[in-house]
Amino acid sequence: MSGLVGAPVDRVDGRLKVTGAAKYSAEIALPGLVYGVMVLSTTASGTSQVDADAARRAPGVIAVMTPQNAPRVDSGGNGAGDRTLMVLQDEVVRYDRQPVAVVVADTFERATDAAAMVRVRYAAAPAVTRFDAAAEYKPASGGRDVDKHKGDAAAALAQAAVKVDGTYIVPVEHHNPMEPHATVAQWDGDQLTVYESTQGVINARRTLAQTFGIPTASVRVVSKFIGGGFGGKGSVWPHAVLAAMAAKLVNRPVKIVLSRPQMFGSVGFRPQTVQRVALGAGSDGRLSAIIHETSAQTSVFDEFMAGTGAISAVLYGTPNLTITHRLRRLNTSTPTFMRAPGEACGSFALESAMDELAYATGIDPVELRLRNDTQVDADGKPFSSRALREALRQGAERFGWSRRDPRPRSMRDGRLLVGMGVAAASYPTHRSAASALVRVNADGTALVQSSGVDIGTGAYTVFTQIAAEQLGLPVEQVRIELGDSAFPAAPNAGGSQLTASAGSAIKLAALDARAKLLALARGDASALIGGAAAIAALMRTGGVETIEGRSDAKPGDDAQKYAMHSFGAQFAEVRVDPDLGTVRVVRFVNAFGAGRILNEKTARSQYIGGAVWGIGMALLEHTRYDERSGRIMTANLAEYLVPVNADVPAIEPIIIPEDDPHVNEIGVKGIGEIGIVGAAAAIANAVYHATGKRVRDLPITPEKLLA
Amino acid sequence: MNAFRYAQARDAASAMAALAADPRARYIAGGTNVVDLMKEGVERPSLLVDITQLPLRGIDRTATGVRVGALALMSDVADHPAIARDYPVVAQALLASASPQLRNMATIGGNLMQRTRCAYFRDVSQHCNKRAPGTGCAAISGVNRRHAVVGGSEQCICTHASDLAVALLSVDAIVHVRGRAGERTVPLERFHVLPGSTPQRETVLEHGDLITAVELPASAAARNSYYLKVRDRASYEFALVSVAAALNVAGGRIRAARVALGGVAPTPWRAHAAEAALLGRPATGGTFAAAAEAATRGMKGYGQNDFKIVLVRRAVNRALQHVGAIA
């Protein structure tokens, strides 16, 4: 079935999902299962004293786990997405909505009821709740990404013919995937099985093994279906450890499912960033200096740094560059990866600044970006492939950029102001080691196994396509199993790397199986033509029951030689009501060159989803804290706004074909994250074009346009 | 969520008797507000008396207008041709409320009785005089972007969340209530009460009083009415500011005017000063601008919500231009 890869194949798990047959972690039923409900702190700093007497006496309650009776675990993180976790090891409260107790009961309702009976008193301690009040420091983690210097950016900026210099703010945002986090944990002696809504079962297995001090081989993590992760499910969070601790305590399987308000608790968020971006250029618009300084928040007990400024080393050429990252410790939970951590925020600052430079130089914003295109990154490495130019060109064409009158407030639709904005995008191509198994059965059908998790993006489908194509089978004759740590190892579905990593491994495993089939056919490739029937006949003649193809795929040397990134361009059109300050996005075109596209349908979904989130980031999303207490006051979907259908216009993704022989065996670069990169900047730039108001702090809500 | 009892009432008398017997009992209609609050631990009724089987669903024309039963669904009222024609502001306000699913459950009586969305009120760990009298109002110097700029007190600056009530205010709606002493009527303007020093008290209803209907008097102004709702996103959000405007213009002069505001006060807010600035004047842009300015008189922000004052002025102006047919 050559030509399968790339085809807009329907999701192979689509029927399971729409019929409800796909079981998510919260739906796992085990004999003897009991239900845990967490009690969360209501203050950001202090010492908790838990009175659980009433809860313990409540009907159906099996146990109330508090720091007093909680099993001891190793809750310190060990890098690689591991977090230090607040899991009832002491009474100290370090952030709002930190777990202070877990009630376990025979039903979810009774556990919920009893949890409401737990009384917690706090001895308050000072809390750092204001970004501005926290001292800045240079992070220990982050390695060589923390600071980057090339030439003398400050001096070049001082001498530049044209300069722009601004501060850009992106507030705290929470992931809010449709499916809340959920864990079912079961012990069988020293063997731990965890059904967990996670983006990576291998990573989760390692973390849980270390937390409980047991061998990795004693832990199995299963994550079959995920209703969205977006980075928030890339780490093991307190509820998962607490479920396993509680299961130990009550000696029964325990389920913990987070409520929506609890989704604002301990499961990570996009940290607030305050970025200074200064650009120096000649009057021809060519950049002579980029300064990109980021200050971001982390928690008082752990460190998370996103490479917010990294995009400034990739998007444009400049002889002088300074990128710095600093952190501040606040009494919040620990921030984490959220769709394009780093790039999503960094691009808002850089690409807003580029728009400002376009106005300062009088050069068209698309043209300005084309002029600053580069063939090497800031370290002088050539790009393995780079579609920025093509994305800008094709995007502008489809969008109708030439119809734009660049003067602010010059375009109208009745009483509404019309704005058109552009931004560029890039996201690095990551890849990690991965293994896979492709087994050919006696009936000629095949089974693919990988521990990689389909977080809703379509991995089940594209992996099936890859294996089917190599074996010459139709998609229906290939069965696929993912999301079980018992299967061959794969990295997290994060950093847009799962397809590149596990997809390559599956291709190699399929090739291995194919080679064995060919050997069976004594090299006669025609014997493999004819789908499962032909293969079954071949195996029958050869007298073999099954054939196993295996692989251990890892990044090659090219990663050292080349800078590998996806590139793209975002175009947004807005209508702004000049009296009321309301902004609606009415059209969105985005174009991406992201290597080979394995399935046009699922790829377009990723690009559309990125734009939708870009609308949320630009106009709506904002976690608000009460700065007196550190309490989150927007912990629900009525106060934390995300776009609804009426906010989302037609979004037209353009796929730029790209054939990159360097990235990996299957030529893919990753498409999950780049869709949001630059999206908010394109909208903010469109708002500027419409109104003449440059909003540098997101979201762009009516009050910022009323003045 | 607290344990509670549930009973279905067969008639109004037994529903009222059930409440009379238990000071912690509550009616439940569509349940879209009261159940929410029970889950948050804000409301802890001992007994829910389901009134949805009472015969109060009718939407009927009367000699003087339309009478809407208290249990009529938001969706049915919005879709009713007499409402759409004679009270467009009401239909528009309903269609701009919540979501289709909610409107298919929620009732008119429940909508008038819904409680504030103030995040401090809904979070039992926080200070709130309305939920826990005497604890203080955390919103006054807290996260108050959605809070009141008029009508509040040092005890409470919440906003009333209903769109419908704002629209009804602009058409002089009258609430029919059945209480211990029998039926009585209350003009909607006097139905909700300002917080003052008793923010826990939100309406003139006594425990056990049952709303039976809302009466909408017909008028030329009501026929020429409009609802403008300003919010961050295009749908499914409570108002930052809303305006219900009803205008009767004859011979170029304004013969009757109603301007009501939502999202600005602890009750649906009638902008009397704006109405006074309209009455008897020519229906011109200048008149509307002056009325819009008057609508903001006495308004005061608390930081994050300062912008609402400007927004009120702009939104009132816009709504008046719409009903004044000059835009």
Ligand SMILES: Cc1cc2nc3c(=O)[nH]c(=O)nc-3n(C[C@H](O)[C@H](O)[C@H](O)COP(=O)(O)OP(=O)(O)OC[C@H]3O[C@@H](n4cnc5c(N)ncnc54)[C@H](O)[C@@H]3O)c2cc1C
């Ligand atoms: C997500 C969401 C979004 C929303 N958005 C909007 C919006 O944009 N605009 C808007 O206006 N509203 C909005 N609402 C609120 C919604 O309109 C109300 O919840 C609904 O109208 C309440 O009606 P109900 O019948 O469900 O009331 P219930 O929840 O059943 O009752 C609410 C209260 O009214 C009392 N009650 C009910 N009927 C009577 C009666 N006949 N006599 C005396 N007391 C009675 C009950 O005892 C209870 O205290 C939203 C609600 C939700 C959940």
